[in-house]
Amino acid sequence: HGSGGEIRVERPRVRWKILDAWQAAAAQMGIAPIDEFNRGDNAGSAYFHVNQRRGRRWSMADAFLHPIAHRPNLTVYTHAQALQVLTDDQVHDDQRRGAWTTAQRRATGVRLLKDGQIVDVRARREVILSAGAIGSPHLMQVSGLGPAVLLAQHHIPVAVDLPGVGENLQDHLQLRTIYRIKGAPTVNTLYRNWITRGGMGLQYLLLRSGPMTMPPSTLGAFAKSDPELTSPDLEWHVQPLSLPKFGEPLHRFGAITPSVCNLRPSSRGHVRIADADPLTNPKILCNYLSTDADRRAAVTGLRMTRQIMAAPALARYHPQEVLPGPELESDEDLQQAAGELGTTIFHPVGTCAMGSFDTHGIPNSAGTVLDTDCRVYRVAGLRVVDASAMPTITSGNTNAPVMLIAERAARAILE
Template identity: 55%
Template sequence: MTLTHSYAAVDTLIVGAGPAGCLLAKRLSEDPHHRVMLIEAGGRDNYPWIHIPVGYLYCIGNPRTDWCFRTETEDGLNGRSLGYPRGRVLGGCSSINGMIYMRGQARDYDQWASMGNPGWAWEDVLPLFRKSEDHYAGENALHGASGEWRVEAQRHKWDILETFREAAAEVGIPPIEDFNGGDNEGSSYFQVNQRSGVRWNAAKAFLKGLERRPNFTLVTNAEVDRVIFDTHEAMPRACGVRVCLNGAWQEIRAREVILSAGAIGSPSILQRSGIGPRPLLSQLGIPVVHESPGVGENLQDHLQLRMIYRVVGAKTLNEIAGTWFGKASMAWQYLLSRSGPMTMAPSQLGVFARSTPDQPSANLQYHVQPLSLPAFGEPLHPYPAFTASVCNLRPASRGRVAIRAATPSTPPLIQPNYLSEEADRRVAVDAIRLTRSIAAAPALSRYRPEEIKPGAELQSDEDLMRAAGDIGTTIFHPVGTCKMGQDENAVVDPRLRVHGVAGLRVVDASIMPTITSGNTCSPTLMIAEKAAAMILEEQQWRAIGDTTPARTNSEAVNP
């Protein structure tokens, strides 16, 4: 297509209305003289299943709300390819995810700071988590209550999960009250991003009422091809984007462009824009604006091993949802009181533990569910069962994202390389053995748990390593593909400015140097909160003529 016309310039153009983009839009448009535009490839979040918590079942894999990506076939998964959900709708992944409010561990952020990223340690980011938070229990030293990001306790409990928690205590994993104090080792019920039994996504939290601001523009159903650069100066400067809107390619100009398209979308846009590994760009005939070998590299994700146990005498969702009467009862309970199984996040009980005693902190996370099914999207098993899904929080394996064509219509290559490192295979074996020890603890004996997946007959390390490849699947936490840092593979600096160019930032989970120890949605909001504060600070500096935060060309090209 040809360009039809150029939109009038805005001050800040944000690409992607996921958690980061929504928060940025609100914070940066608070100045009535600062013009902000937010562009989203998907549509409005008016699909009813987005808002009913159990509706994630109808959003993941649905092109109305999901990009419907797939990974390459993975050697570590015994030749399998996985669906790779990413939100394509207002609210992004917060409209289709598991709604779990999780920050990770203090050591995660202290590690970021130690890797050459000052200002990102736990003591620096905790106030940012608190700023956006609206915690149901009120404000204290750890939680905020005046922000937009609603956090509530779950509204439905299961005896089988409480018994699993007792069993975990019997093998040395104690119950705790809160996962979000910096050390999440122990068991507790996940706190969730809901308000009165309804999903609370980033669009509700940060965009509600924003379109009434005359300096803010929201554009939906508009897919960005690439960033446009002015190359007349020594350092290329981003000056807008090329976007498909109303069936035609158009240009939108801006003083600064922020990519918040996520760990898959942001590196893909950068590569199409001429920022990335030179061999890839040359192969696709894309002119190199700045060679950046780390763009699309360093992909990290949490691989979950879904262990299933059949039980006797325990109430689980399998039987309730297995009949029309049960389904009708759940729907009626939700309509009357916004309670019951339809308020369920995909996982209710969490457990953080160490795969071996020599681990410096909890390196495993369990998502325990009062249900089981052969695979996501398939019917529940016809017998009572629970699923103990366990993931390695700090995988050593690294993957990559790479565009296959110079245009956005071709999905990118996504290659997580799960279990490619021996250390990850060792943790997987230890995780399966730890799960078996919990299932064999006295507390659960009254339910006579029987291991269905991967199967109690598998005992050797070799058997369990192969089983991990058979039952492993993504838990939807890709990060790291535009990592923050100062080394040669870093894509952005600690202020999230893209190395080698001006006027361009990346603000989303892709900037994480290492993955956080838990669910990644709320850490992404924290990243956006910090980015907004830095951008507003720089605007104040510019207003008084201070260029302190600016980089020289040599600093940008050779961090």
């Protein structure tokens, strides 16, 4: 960022005394403050830069969709549900190298539920599926594109046997620790008072700054759980607030939530249909903390968080551990706590994974679903363009990488 491009990236418009102190405490533990994370090496701590335009969220729809919504060749349906990818056996596409050279079926459109009516939308060239790492494999499976054994269990005719569809699920597990603090404002304390709450609103309306411009996580840090690693494998999202769980009211005491996650989990899960009905939610099994390596990383992250919270820079704020609780000291106790505290950061990936192909258009792994142009193996005219295409989760947030996957696919389609 800096000049040009559709996505806006701006510096944050709010700072917090307690987060400045947390950053200083992290520095005392060897995690140096840096200006930002987008310079090629994210080791260190910084306030997150944000996708905003003058304090307002700048989404991918703002950047890419709204400016071209007037185009005559674009129709947008809202309040519609995709039910099925339609296919037939009339494969007559350009047989260039890649996933379509051995096509058995061709995608011809999508069946939708719109305003209570079934609507079939036909495609002359391609169908591009972007329903996410949960929705895309689910929609493919109910369409007969997936593991043959799974489809047979639910009496779905197998259009193309694709064993990797829905497998290889990866996610970042966030361990939300909570610490009471004194002597500095937090969202908990400001929101409790109607005067300060009104002040936050005025600050936003007049200056487009302050707590109402705050992203979900304000301060971040990246560090190595082992000095021998070549790059950080732990990330902290530090929030100047606390709550029992997402969707519940804030605690009535001043607190912060330094959450830590393992950026390169080895645990793998899956997304699988529960039945043949496309409106039935799929079964999602993340298998968090199912490997020794992930359990060790969780314990290390929790212990490093405690070291930061005990550093001299935070002493004046008298931090007191609420979760997981200071009485939990052994590795076994902390592993159990990680399983209880852990929540998703909404980074699921990998369930329609890209892979490499040989010169005959055959994937080198049975789990491969896509080629590097996001084309579905053996299904001509179908691409999957979302986080499910990542064979391995990124060592950081997934929003910008998904945009880059979309840019690559767009160029391939234009070619």
